Amino acid sequence: MNGKRAALAISLFALVYISTCLNGVRGEENSSAIQERFQIVVGEWLNFFQANLEWFASTIVSFMKYAVKTLYFAVGLAGFVMWASGFSRYTGKKLIIGAIAMAIVSEMLL
Numbered sequence: 001m002n003g004k005r006a007a008l009a010i011s012l013f014a015l016v017y018i019s020t021c022l023n024g025v026r027g028e029e030n031s032s033a034i035q036e037r038f039q040i041v042v043g044e045w046l047n048f049f050q051a052n053l054e055w056f057a058s059t060i061v062s063f064m065k066y067a068v069k070t071l072y073f074a075v076g077l078a079g080f081v082m083w084a085s086g087f088s089r090y091t092g093k094k095l096i097i098g099a100i101a102m103a104i105v106s107e108m109l110l
């Protein structure tokens with residue numbers, strides 16, 4: 001049912017924009033004017049989607065940076081506590097090394 005609604009919404013938007021293109025010409029019979037108006041509207045649409053996609057991508061990257069920093073800090077802290085307390089020195093040492101490796105890789109990639 002949702003697929004039908006999405007298809008109907010896309011069809012409605014397409015009809016509205018095509019009619020907008022046709023109304024923008026205001027009775028001119030010149031097909032090149034209609035084509036030019038259509039290209040302008042589609043170009044504006046694509047610019048809108050591109051701007052929103054760039055914003056979304058930058059938001060996702062900044063969230064990933066924050067999440068990875070939080071993760072390697074927590075792993076490093078847990079490793080330090082395990083190593084310093086003597087609870088499990090080997091595991092704590094491995095966690096600290098893993099946190100340092102995660103920090104280096106994430107700072108290089110992100």
